Amino acid sequence: MAKAKGYSDENLSVRLADRYYRTEDASPDFLKNVEKIGMTIAHMCYQCGTCTGSCPSAPRSSYRIRKFVRRAVLGLENDALTDPDLWLCTTCYSCTDRCPRDIAPTDIIMAMRNLAFKREIVPRNFLNTVQFIYKTGHGVPNNDVNRAARVRLGLEAEPETTAKYAEFIPGIQKILDHYGLKDKADEILAEGQ
Numbered sequence: 001m002a003k004a005k006g007y008s009d010e011n012l013s014v015r016l017a018d019r020y021y022r023t024e025d026a027s028p029d030f031l032k033n034v035e036k037i038g039m040t041i042a043h044m045c046y047q048c049g050t051c052t053g054s055c056p057s058a059p060r061s062s063y064r065i066r067k068f069v070r071r072a073v074l075g076l077e078n079d080a081l082t083d084p085d086l087w088l089c090t091t092c093y094s095c096t097d098r099c100p101r102d103i104a105p106t107d108i109i110m111a112m113r114n115l116a117f118k119r120e121i122v123p124r125n126f127l128n129t130v131q132f133i134y135k136t137g138h139g140v141p142n143n144d145v146n147r148a149a150r151v152r153l154g155l156e157a158e159p160e161t162t163a164k165y166a167e168f169i170p171g172i173q174k175i176l177d178h179y180g181l182k183d184k185a186d187e188i189l190a191e192g193q
Helices: 010-016 030-038 050-054 065-074 077-081 084-088 094-098 105-118 124-136 144-152 166-179 181-191
Strands: none
Touching: 030 065, 030 105, 050 065, 050 094, 065 077, 065 084, 065 105, 077 105, 084 105, 094 105, 124 166, 124 181, 166 181
16 A cells, blocks of 8 residues: 555554554454443444534534444444543533433443543543542532622522532542542552653
8 A cells, every 4th residue: 555645654654544444453342341331332323423413512622422432333442542532521411311322422431431541541630630529529629709609699608519518528538549549540640740
């Protein structure tokens, strides 16, 4: 096959020369693992595009949930887990609510994120959020601007969460410790320094 212009890497040239599915790129257990972890029927997807059309992230980014579902079905584990777009899902479940096949695409994404985490493929900001949740019980901190807005709306300054009930933080820490999330986040972040 002729080398494509502009690519110094011969392997990349070959891969970009066509759009054929290559069985040597497929992991036969990937779909099974995604379906088991996500507890949904990814193999039933017929690529109608309703999920991507429903996604509030899609018009604002390069995120296409349909592409990830297809990768699961084809067993393209490495392509799915190493794509930074995997982390753009906001888990709003709009795609799941609208799927005509009763598939839960959001749960497919969450399963893939779990598999990526096992391979230590996680954006640093997500790992920092794990550390913050461990410390405060929140992924996003309450701040003075938010407190003032809550008071203007007639609400208490602190929401009914660990911001108000700090005694529940040890329970959250116990859950994160059980799954080793905090330790793993600390380990990965320390390696990158």
